[in-house]
Amino acid sequence: MKKYEIFQGIIYINSTFNNTISTLTDLEGNTISWVSSGILGFKGxxxxxxxxxxxxxxxxxxxxxxxxxxxxxxxxxGISIGKEVLLRIMNNCGLYIRSITDITPLPHNGCRKKKRRRV
Known part of the structure; x- marks a missing residue:
């Protein structure tokens, strides 16, 4: 196992209605490890x-x-139930959380409407 001299990292949490995936990276974006709920044995x-x-x-x-x-x-x-739970437990595990950023994509104007039907 490689120990890192730099004591900083980034955790990306992708939380959807069907799954939750968490990725631990260094500051350059190189993946150190990742965990999803399917790996831990949860199905369906x-x-x-x-x-x-x-x-x-x-x-x-x-x-x-x-x-x-x-x-x-x-x-x-993403949007899911587990976002608040994730943050609460990471705070209790002894990690210093420097910043929390929500990068959920939001539609700014939506899709274009369909043309009116001509009969």
Whole structure:
């Protein structure tokens, strides 16, 4: 296992209605490890629960502590129940959270309407 001299990292959380994926990277964006709810043994509708998000945050925090990463920035993308649970547990695992940024894409004007039908 490679220990990092730099004590900073970035955690990307992609939370959808069907799954939650968390990725731990260094400051340059190189992936150190990643965890999803399917890897942890959750199948079907249980993958999107807050319990699955809790296990994901514990696992990714454990990876960060093992790799000697103490300071993290968190980028959250998506809409799901598990976002608040993830943040709460990462805060309790001994990691210093420097910033939390929501990068969820929002439509600014929507799609163009269909033409009116001519009869």
């Amino acid at each position: 509708p249980k993958k999107s629960t807050s319990l699955a998000s809790q296990y994901i945050s514990e696992k990714i925090s454990h990876f960060a502590v093992n790799k000697n990463i103490k300071i993290i920035d968190i980028y959250i993308k």
